Amino acid sequence: MNQTNQDWALEQKRVDEVVAEINRRIALLEQETLDTKSEMVDIRKNFWDDVTVNFEDATEMAETYASMKQQAELLSERERTHRQAALQLRTLNKLQLSPYFGRIDYKEEGEQAADAIYLGIASLRDGSDENYLIYDWRAPVSSLYYDYPPGPARYETPMGMIEGELQLKRQYMIRDGAIVSLFDTGVTIGDELLQEVLGKQSDAQMKSIVATIQREQNRIIRNERSRLLVVQGAAGSGKTSAALQRVAYLLYRYRGTLTADQVVLFSPNPMFNSYVATVLPELGEDNMQQTTFQDYLVYRIGKAFKLEGPYEQLEYALTAGDDPEYAARMGGIRYKASMSYAALIERYLVHLSTQGLVFRSLVFRGEPMVDAEALAAYFYTLDHAIPIPNRLRLVADWLLEQLKEREQAACSEAWVENEIELLDKETYLKAFQSLKRQKGFSGKSFDDYEREQMLLAKYVVKERFKPLRSRIKKLGFIDLKSIYRQLFAEPAFARAIADESCSLPQNWPDICTATRGRLDCGDMAYEDATPFLYLVERIRGFQTNTSVRHLIIDEAQDYTAFQFAFLKRMFPRSKVTALGDLNQSINAHTSGGSGGFAALKELYEQEETETIVLTRSYRSTRQIVEFTSRFIDDGNAIEPFNRDGIKPTLTAASGEAELHRLVGERIEELLSAGHGTIAVICKTIAESRIAYEALKGAVPPIRLLEQETSSFEPGVVVIPSYLSKGVEFDAVIVYDGSSRQYSRESERRLFYTVCTRAMHELHLYKAAGEWSPFITDEAKQLCLLESGEAG
Numbered sequence: 001m002n003q004t005n006q007d008w009a010l011e012q013k014r015v016d017e018v019v020a021e022i023n024r025r026i027a028l029l030e031q032e033t034l035d036t037k038s039e040m041v042d043i044r045k046n047f048w049d050d051v052t053v054n055f056e057d058a059t060e061m062a063e064t065y066a067s068m069k070q071q072a073e074l075l076s077e078r079e080r081t082h083r084q085a086a087l088q089l090r091t092l093n094k095l096q097l098s099p100y101f102g103r104i105d106y107k108e109e110g111e112q113a114a115d116a117i118y119l120g121i122a123s124l125r126d127g128s129d130e131n132y133l134i135y136d137w138r139a140p141v142s143s144l145y146y147d148y149p150p151g152p153a154r155y156e157t158p159m160g161m162i163e164g165e166l167q168l169k170r171q172y173m174i175r176d177g178a179i180v181s182l183f184d185t186g187v188t189i190g191d192e193l194l195q196e197v198l199g200k201q202s203d204a205q206m207k208s209i210v211a212t213i214q215r216e217q218n219r220i221i222r223n224e225r226s227r228l229l230v231v232q233g234a235a236g237s238g239k240t241s242a243a244l245q246r247v248a249y250l251l252y253r254y255r256g257t258l259t260a261d262q263v264v265l266f267s268p269n270p271m272f273n274s275y276v277a278t279v280l281p282e283l284g285e286d287n288m289q290q291t292t293f294q295d296y297l298v299y300r301i302g303k304a305f306k307l308e309g310p311y312e313q314l315e316y317a318l319t320a321g322d323d324p325e326y327a328a329r330m331g332g333i334r335y336k337a338s339m340s341y342a343a344l345i346e347r348y349l350v351h352l353s354t355q356g357l358v359f360r361s362l363v364f365r366g367e368p369m370v371d372a373e374a375l376a377a378y379f380y381t382l383d384h385a386i387p388i389p390n391r392l393r394l395v396a397d398w399l400l401e402q403l404k405e406r407e408q409a410a411c412s413e414a415w416v417e418n419e420i421e422l423l424d425k426e427t428y429l430k431a432f433q434s435l436k437r438q439k440g441f442s443g444k445s446f447d448d449y450e451r452e453q454m455l456l457a458k459y460v461v462k463e464r465f466k467p468l469r470s471r472i473k474k475l476g477f478i479d480l481k482s483i484y485r486q487l488f489a490e491p492a493f494a495r496a497i498a499d500e501s502c503s504l505p506q507n508w509p510d511i512c513t514a515t516r517g518r519l520d521c522g523d524m525a526y527e528d529a530t531p532f533l534y535l536v537e538r539i540r541g542f543q544t545n546t547s548v549r550h551l552i553i554d555e556a557q558d559y560t561a562f563q564f565a566f567l568k569r570m571f572p573r574s575k576v577t578a579l580g581d582l583n584q585s586i587n588a589h590t591s592g593g594s595g596g597f598a599a600l601k602e603l604y605e606q607e608e609t610e611t612i613v614l615t616r617s618y619r620s621t622r623q624i625v626e627f628t629s630r631f632i633d634d635g636n637a638i639e640p641f642n643r644d645g646i647k648p649t650l651t652a653a654s655g656e657a658e659l660h661r662l663v664g665e666r667i668e669e670l671l672s673a674g675h676g677t678i679a680v681i682c683k684t685i686a687e688s689r690i691a692y693e694a695l696k697g698a699v700p701p702i703r704l705l706e707q708e709t710s711s712f713e714p715g716v717v718v719i720p721s722y723l724s725k726g727v728e729f730d731a732v733i734v735y736d737g738s739s740r741q742y743s744r745e746s747e748r749r750l751f752y753t754v755c756t757r758a759m760h761e762l763h764l765y766k767a768a769g770e771w772s773p774f775i776t777d778e779a780k781q782l783c784l785l786e787s788g789e790a791g
């Protein structure tokens with residue numbers, strides 16, 4: 001037996017022993033779970049038998065309450081145990097199939113011999129509970145595995161730095177308890193294993209990359225110091241993967257103080273949310289909160305306006321070039337994304353502090369109780385040094401006092417008597433019973449009748465004033481829509497209040513007209529939504545969320561400077577991890593070349609910020625990365641992971657009919673080659689619908705993915721470019737790669753984003769015209785030209 005075989009046999013023996021221990025634990029836990037379950041059933045069944053129920057007097061009631069509480073606590077304690085056992089069982093069942101994926105032999109300075117440390121998705125101790133059979137990949141010592149080749153190596157623990165020597169670094173692939181492959185490796189974690197993982201067909205769910213985390217990705221995962229961590233990474237460099245591993249790491253590292261609901265992931269769309277939703281559970285962790293920025297906006301202001309979403313805005317930017325208002329709108333989109341606009345709003349707030357807040361009259365039964373002018377007058381009599389939200393609270397208190405007086409007066413008004421007549425029986429009864437509890441009430445005397453009427457009147461008045469009271473408490477007497485609109489009422493107004501930090505754009509008058517037009521129709525453009533909400537919050541008092549500790553912002557290149565500033569203010573105690581790729585900026589506000597992470601970084605001190613750049617691309621084959629990196633300026637910096645595949649193809653059809661035939665045939669070929677996820681990517685939703693209609697008869701199971709699509713499933717799909725952001729497919733078909741669709745500079749990044757979604761195969765088509773100018777002659781050399789000419 002040679003060395004490797006001998007090692008293999010020894011390693012398999014160890015795997016068998018560990019699996020045996022895991023099985024023993026599983027059996028124990030299963031028994032325990034059964035016992036707890038039957039105890040829970042018993043407690044539920046006998047709940048009332050074990051509770052001494054006696055309501056005779058206060059002491060008895062207190063005892064009854066205490067005994068109920070005790071039973072309930074017992075039950076919830078059992079439920080907790082049961083839940084924890086179920087989680088543990090889930091992890092053990094995973095470990096049983098593949099107990100670990102790596103090993104390091106590490107000799108700590110001052111120790112005689114090296115320790116063998118085995119890494120898996122969770123820790124496991126031996127029967128004596130003294131030795132670790134498996135170390136969790138997130139344990140401090142495990143970082144050695146990701147960070148060092150054999151040789152001197154150090155790692156940080158909460159107690160300080162440990163120095164030593166890494167003597168062996170070994171990788172395993174263990175399936176169903178059997179070692180399938182085993183190799184010793186250097187600094188990068190096994191190209192072999194990565195080849196194997198990356199060469200697989202994708203499915204509808206993102207996978208955890210725990211066994212093959214790369215050194216630079218580990219820096220992202222284990223970063224604890226920065227308040228702001230910015231990750232600029234090439235397409236497919238593992239930004240999202242690293243972010244999710246990072247959450248799992250943080251939940252482990254801060255177990256006991258950090259819970260999954262204190263971490264929020266902002267995703268680009270609901271479909272992406274579903275795509276990444278299984279990674280944490282796969283690692284044995286609860287999922288974090290997942291949302292989209294748009295969902296948040298809808299939640300906050302969706303009731304007041306017809307709110308435009310980012311994709312509708314983008315569709316406009318991509319398709320409405322002929323609209324006479326296009327230039328004004330695009331100028332507005334860019335300006336309203338900027339910190340200059342945030343500065344203008346600050347100036348506006350200064351102005352509002354002394355004049356200009358618009359109020360709404362409070363109306364009761366069709367008549368003004370306090371009119372808007374009186375409200376404004378009262379507000380501005382209050383000390384101007386008091387912040388606006390505090391002054392509004394004072395106005396609310398003042399109004400509530402007035403309401404009280406008005407209520408008292410109303411009790412003897414005629415309409416109240418009429419409404420008493422209309423009260424239902426139950427209300428009468430309630431009033432009667434409440435009076436009966438009062439001294440000297442018999443319900444028979446004339447006086448009693450008066451008291452009853454009075455009580456009912458109070459009841460009626462209170463009910464009728466309820467909505468008004470609640471409106472006052474919610475500060476519903478300020479007219480926020482009009483306040484925002486006022487900023488655009490006259491172009492000269494903003495000029496008058498602006499200072500040098502606000503730099504108004506040249507076409508400000510046009511922006512004003514367009515914004516007013518929309519607002520007057522009850523529409524809120526996407527570019528106005530965050531600024532409007534910011535203004536609202538500043539006026540009413542910021543509703544911050546202090547419980548969230550980590551914000552993960554994926555596809556961060558598509559956020560505006562304004563949105564970042566808003567998020568920072570919203571989540572003041574949260575650390576931020578922002579991941580993005582400037583080459584994939586596709587939102588309308590970045591079309592002028594602005595954007596980037598500079599604005600985000602300006603919000604934080606330099607010493608609390610770290611930036612990590614990822615240049616290695618894992619998703620696509622070398623051939624695809626080499627081709628796509630020609631589209632962008634700094635493409636040379638992207639380093640493909642060396643995985644071979646076929647060259648991208650360029651197919652020029654002679655017209656629409658041939659295009660659809662050829663695309664249909666390609667899909668059939670890809671399906672028979674075993675590709676499970678195939679996307680026909682179009683530029684816009686309109687183009688996607690055309691493609692879908694044309695293909696749905698020819699290609700049997702094909703789906704059209706639209707904005708509302710909330711789950712990502714395998715199969716053949718037609719999808720608009722911007723929705724494909726962040727996800728990946730085994731094969732991508734670009735429906736129209738001609739200059740008709742992708743030629744403006746602003747479309748370069750969109751084209752790049754689309755093409756970089758492909759893992760194994762990329763096929764570009766056109767039915768007419770020239771190829772997109774982004775496919776340079778040099779890039780064409782890297783393709784297979786199909787169906788005759790391709791130029």
Ligand SMILES: Nc1ncnc2c1ncn2[C@@H]1O[C@H](COP(=O)(O)OP(=O)(O)OP(=O)(O)O)[C@@H](O)[C@H]1O
Nearest residue numbers: 209212213214235236237238239240241618619726
């Ligand atoms: N260390 C790794 N080991 C195994 N697979 C990896 C690793 N890093 C990345 N990948 C794989 O590469 C692909 C791309 O990763 P991911 O989607 O996280 O990249 P991204 O940088 O967010 O991409 P994009 O910006 O293009 O959306 C995924 O299939 C992921 O599983």
